[in-house]
Amino acid sequence: MAAEKNEEEEQIVTPWEVAAEKGGKIDYDKLIDKFGCQRLDQSLIDRVARLTAAPPHVFLRRGVFFAHRDFNQVLDAYERGEKFYLYTGRGPSSEALHLGHLVPFMFTKYLQDAFKVPLVIQLTDDEKCMWKNLTVEESQRLARENAKDIIACGFDVSRTFIFSDFDYIGGSFYKNMVKIAQCVTYNKVVGIFGFSGEDHIGKVSFPPIQAAPSFPSSFPHLFSGKDSLRCLIPCAIDQDPYFRMTRDVAPRLGYHKPALIESSFFPALQGETGKMSASDPNSAIYVTDSAKDIKNKINRYAFSGGQDSVENHRKFGANLEVDIPFKYLGFFLEDDNELEHIRTEYGSGRMLTGEVKKRLTEVLTELVERHRRARAAVTDEMVDAFMAIRPLPNMFN
Amino acid sequence: MFFFFPKSIFSLSALPYAASLKSQPLFLSLLYLKICLTKFVINTSRLPHSKSFLQPPHHNPQPPAAITATSSPRRLCFRHRRLPAVPSSVATLLSFPTDFGRIMRNSLSEKPNRCFIGGEMTFTNEQLLARLQELQIGFSQYEHPVVLTVEAQAKYVGNMKGALSKNLFLKDKKHRYYIVPALAGTKVDLKVLSQRLGLGKGGCVTPFALVNETARHVSLLLDKGFKSKECCFFHPLSNDMSIALNAHDLDKFLNSIGKTPAYVDLEATPTVGNDQPPDLASLVPSDASVSADPPITLESSKGLEKNHTSADEQPVIGAGAKPEKPSNASTKEKPSGAVNTSITYADPNKFVDEILEKTRAIVLSEIKEDENIEKYLEQLATIVSNNISKQLGMELKNLAIIFKNMSYTEGFKAGIHHQPKRM
Numbered sequence: 001m002a003a004e005k006n007e008e009e010e011q012i013v014t015p016w017e018v019a020a021e022k023g024g025k026i027d028y029d030k031l032i033d034k035f036g037c038q039r040l041d042q043s044l045i046d047r048v049a050r051l052t053a054a055p056p057h058v059f060l061r062r063g064v065f066f067a068h069r070d071f072n073q074v075l076d077a078y079e080r081g082e083k084f085y086l087y088t089g090r091g092p093s094s095e096a097l098h099l100g101h102l103v104p105f106m107f108t109k110y111l112q113d114a115f116k117v118p119l120v121i122q123l124t125d126d127e128k129c130m131w132k133n134l135t136v137e138e139s140q141r142l143a144r145e146n147a148k149d150i151i152a153c154g155f156d157v158s159r160t161f162i163f164s165d166f167d168y169i170g171g172s173f174y175k176n177m178v179k180i181a182q183c184v185t186y187n188k189v190v191g192i193f194g195f196s197g198e199d200h201i202g203k204v205s206f207p208p209i210q211a212a213p214s215f216p217s218s219f220p221h222l223f224s225g226k227d228s229l230r231c232l233i234p235c236a237i238d239q240d241p242y243f244r245m246t247r248d249v250a251p252r253l254g255y256h257k258p259a260l261i262e263s264s265f266f267p268a269l270q271g272e273t274g275k276m277s278a279s280d281p282n283s284a285i286y287v288t289d290s291a292k293d294i295k296n297k298i299n300r301y302a303f304s305g306g307q308d309s310v311e312n313h314r315k316f317g318a319n320l321e322v323d324i325p326f327k328y329l330g331f332f333l334e335d336d337n338e339l340e341h342i343r344t345e346y347g348s349g350r351m352l353t354g355e356v357k358k359r360l361t362e363v364l365t366e367l368v369e370r371h372r373r374a375r376a377a378v379t380d381e382m383v384d385a386f387m388a389i390r391p392l393p394n395m396f397n
Numbered sequence: 398m399f400f401f402f403p404k405s406i407f408s409l410s411a412l413p414y415a416a417s418l419k420s421q422p423l424f425l426s427l428l429y430l431k432i433c434l435t436k437f438v439i440n441t442s443r444l445p446h447s448k449s450f451l452q453p454p455h456h457n458p459q460p461p462a463a464i465t466a467t468s469s470p471r472r473l474c475f476r477h478r479r480l481p482a483v484p485s486s487v488a489t490l491l492s493f494p495t496d497f498g499r500i501m502r503n504s505l506s507e508k509p510n511r512c513f514i515g516g517e518m519t520f521t522n523e524q525l526l527a528r529l530q531e532l533q534i535g536f537s538q539y540e541h542p543v544v545l546t547v548e549a550q551a552k553y554v555g556n557m558k559g560a561l562s563k564n565l566f567l568k569d570k571k572h573r574y575y576i577v578p579a580l581a582g583t584k585v586d587l588k589v590l591s592q593r594l595g596l597g598k599g600g601c602v603t604p605f606a607l608v609n610e611t612a613r614h615v616s617l618l619l620d621k622g623f624k625s626k627e628c629c630f631f632h633p634l635s636n637d638m639s640i641a642l643n644a645h646d647l648d649k650f651l652n653s654i655g656k657t658p659a660y661v662d663l664e665a666t667p668t669v670g671n672d673q674p675p676d677l678a679s680l681v682p683s684d685a686s687v688s689a690d691p692p693i694t695l696e697s698s699k700g701l702e703k704n705h706t707s708a709d710e711q712p713v714i715g716a717g718a719k720p721e722k723p724s725n726a727s728t729k730e731k732p733s734g735a736v737n738t739s740i741t742y743a744d745p746n747k748f749v750d751e752i753l754e755k756t757r758a759i760v761l762s763e764i765k766e767d768e769n770i771e772k773y774l775e776q777l778a779t780i781v782s783n784n785i786s787k788q789l790g791m792e793l794k795n796l797a798i799i800f801k802n803m804s805y806t807e808g809f810k811a812g813i814h815h816q817p818k819r820m
Contacts, residue, residue, distance in 0.1 A: 151802070154794075154795055154798045154799075155798075155802075156798060156801065156802070157801065157802045157805045157806070158801070158805060370792075370795060374795065374799055377799045377802075377803065378802075379806065381806050381807075381809070381810050382802055382803070382806040384806075384809070384810075385802075385805060385806040385809040385810070388809065388813075390809075
């Protein structure tokens, strides 16, 4: 799939690289076909709204989370009264989180609150240590720092277990890792992830680590005796390969296949050429940015779909396909009506880019401000509490 | 003619604002009152000292009758742009958040009907114009869309000859009212003016408001600049119209309703001190009855915005014009202030204070939204409370989750350091 011969012109989507076709944007339909997952259609969204008795999250309404695997089965089970648990994770490669990183966490928080289910969050400090050549101590420190930002997204401590690989792996978790590893041949893993003969064996043996949390027996302090508990994994679509492999393995180990709900990529400020990059500070809005920074970044770096002159803009309207401020509003502006209004006005040229950017600045500033305040309230003790191996007695209430 | 005046400002103030002038004409007078009130004249740059009114008393050098700078809840504040009046119900919200829904619903359920507010009637625009004609007062009339500020009025009539007027409505601590029409260009220093009168701060309106019975205790202080102009623009009783007339004719009208116009040089700044008593003290209404307190108390929210007063509703009976001061723009800035430390979240009292603070900020900013008011006239209560629950709901849930996590953490820490019972 990823990076094979005869596919130079195709888009590349792997857990480590995302690139669109030459000069274009990511074609999500092609991706869905290639990966073999399903579109999240309106009927599913309505079903979610019905089951949770609450309006569906912005990301669902706007098609940010657009693909799934077996989500309908999870909903069927939920209707019958069978609960599930959520599993998501982060590779703590840097201290600075940007808005794109927050997207899956914001959605996961919504799922946790809406369905009232527990959540496990894996911090793959070992992966980053191996891939980014960080020291073990540094990656552990980054994991804790990232945990604070994750907690600031608003997860409920009585329903959430955060763990870092370096601290948690062992016991039942390791047993599952071995069982998974036994089911995947070397050739297969090379085929899925594109490893070469030059890659060290740490990388090759990493995939079972990301697969293991999909099985409830990996968490005996939480789910002991509940081997039939289903798992739902909200993630970005580039993580799909890991879970394709996991889904392949699950029936052989006697577990349900984990369900997935996948999001599109959060575009960089400069345009839709790929993912945001942590190395370029102006490609993204960071959660540590001040209101002034946000305003500057949006005004200066956000790629605009407006025309080059006011006259042309009034005549032709803006190109909403490539306009970044409008896309960002699609992610973060709660009010559907307002977004529609902006869509028609900006698209027809009556509204100017400046206004859209101004509105975006307001929305993002509020978001970042709220996050910052929540982050400031997170102490080291709180991180310890979230990461403690403890039972969660009310996790399904 | 026989006129009633509104007894209950509660409902008056709860009426929807500016826009519906086009609807029931008789309704207009009530609306005009609000509208006129919102015609803020003062360019803050012209009133360098206005802020001093908002300072605690000791800033004001001359405290006759302790009416100068006041920290009373009924402070008013000037804005340099238009602001809709805030219903007194909002003030109530501020002090009694839990009653908000009920109050809003009550206030708006009284649909005005032929401008019977609480059973009273006031002058309409048409009636005023008819009166002017009866008195053979010559004026020229110009209709235009609703305007709420001098600048807006200037857009429509500014190119015609005639000086624009601005109106200050002042109220002092003893609930006495003063309408001070001035030329738009006159610099009026409120501090000085209040000293000259021997008292306090203000609002805005039109001199024609005095036609209402309710205004009988209002003093009128006209800018002497009006006399020198050939004609001046005022609003009659509605702000979608301006009429131009000569100052002399204005006097005729005022005399006809039993008011003596007093022309004052508003720009003069005589020193007022022990030797020189306030020169305008004679204009202070002497028999003004203190307006009865409305059923809704207004407490300015304490410590909400540090430098401005919050919504200050005077359920005015006196002037038929309400000295309503909407909260100012700074309510939009969330008073996030210092970074919230974990202590805030661990402390239930601070937690609840934070909730109330956010409630106030959102309520005030919602009420200030002109678009809401104009578009959803009849459903103001529902729309506002929906928006408030939505926004506020989000904020409060975020706060609550932080609080819960904090509490759990404290318990957890205590748990891991727990010493087993010594046997």
